[in-house]
Amino acid sequence: MVQNRSLIDESGKRSDGRIIDELREIKIIVGIIKNADGSALIEFGKNKIIAAVYGPREVHPKHMALSDRCVVRCRYHMSPFSTDTRKSPAPSRRETEISKVIREALEPALMLEDYPRAAIDIFIEVLQADGGSRCAGITAASVALADAGINMRDMVSACAAGKVDDKIVIDINDTEDKEGGADMPVAYMPNLKKITLLQLDGELNSNEFKTCLEEAIRGCLKVFEIQRSSLIEKYFGDEKGLNE
């Protein structure tokens, strides 16, 4: 977190040309994996991530099954070609941790008690990484879960905010993550208005923290609009008559 060069220029532009409250371009395609029960491809700036959901399905090994609710298993994985230097395909400590936090970010939205003794498997495969891949992964996984027809209380949208050059900026990219002051990924249930993931790497005072959280939630709401339109597009296409 050592800041050794200016990441925001005099005109207020960031390293990738965005202004401080601008998200990267987001595109979500629903249902790209035919074998999966639900799937989504997300392009979040330069991030390219596939999420696939299987289930509810039988639990193997059977002793993992829970009698009163469904088991959620999540695997976040970065492909060896997703970064500049080759990443070993073996699961790293970081990937194991991110798998866990993504699972915990999605679980509150799922109605797991509807599927006792079953399992839901979520696979998140990062094809190209550029900072904020856990947020993009959560966003894609949430769309894939909805596509799989699993009962959900709400969608989960995720977006990071952080501190760069002492300014609170939204949707931190890879350079800002490595060289900036703080990075705070947030996952949020937009209709229930509840936070399901909040991490913070770096230092913020209480005012900065508050602003940062508000900005991240604002980002989540923008992400939600894209999640929503991608699902409507897939399922209803041009048939928007009912909602208009």
Next chain:
Amino acid sequence: MQEIKRKYVIPGDIVAEGNLRPLVNVFRIGNSIVATRIGIAESNKDGAKVIPLSGIYFPRANDIVIGKILDHSSLSWSVDINSCFNAHLPAQDIFGRDFSPAHDDMGSQLSKGDVIVARIAIFDRTRDPILTIQDKDLGKIPTGELIKISPTRVPRLIGKRGSMIQIIEQASSTRITIGQNGIIVVSGKDKEGINLAINAIHIVEVEAHTSNLTQRIKQLLNVPESEIENDDTKRNHEINDTEMNDDKAISNKIDKEMGMMNSNGTK
């Protein structure tokens, strides 16, 4: 007829506000009824619900399903019903209460790979579903092409009072057995008819929510307009009729269809 309000929803969307009864695929938060699935939300004075457009089959008691025998223990057959649980068909269901593993040969009745039409006798989520084939027109399916569609498309495939499936059956000279778990058996004498029926079923699956579907299926099957009376130019009405009563529609259809199979001497 009472007014039904419809809209497209995704999980978390508000279906209706006020003191309505939450029916299926919805839950209540405060004064709002919220959707839990992607689909078409319907609300009227009886309550609010969402007709889902995606999802796997989750068993319910009394559903008619088509399953494949996976294996058997000394007391029951294990059946794949295209769900997250394997179903069990107790040997007593076939051999009666006097069944004894020592005297009765389970292999003589059903063996691995056999396809059966069965009813879910008991399912309460705490244990795997228990099947029965003791009702009328249930049991082993001797021949046919097995195809799988999304279980959410089954009501559309059956259509308003069985209209869609009747069109396909008549035009392709086949018999189609539909399980609520999305497994379908198409049987008939000539291969062309079977292929035609399978094509039509796949089109219904992909285009289930679009308008004028019955029209397009008729064109595909070269059915003259006058032969079929029901039309779905007013698609919303059709969705209403099939989906509102989907359980009933399916069981009626299956009863009818099984009757047909019997009268044709195939079972």
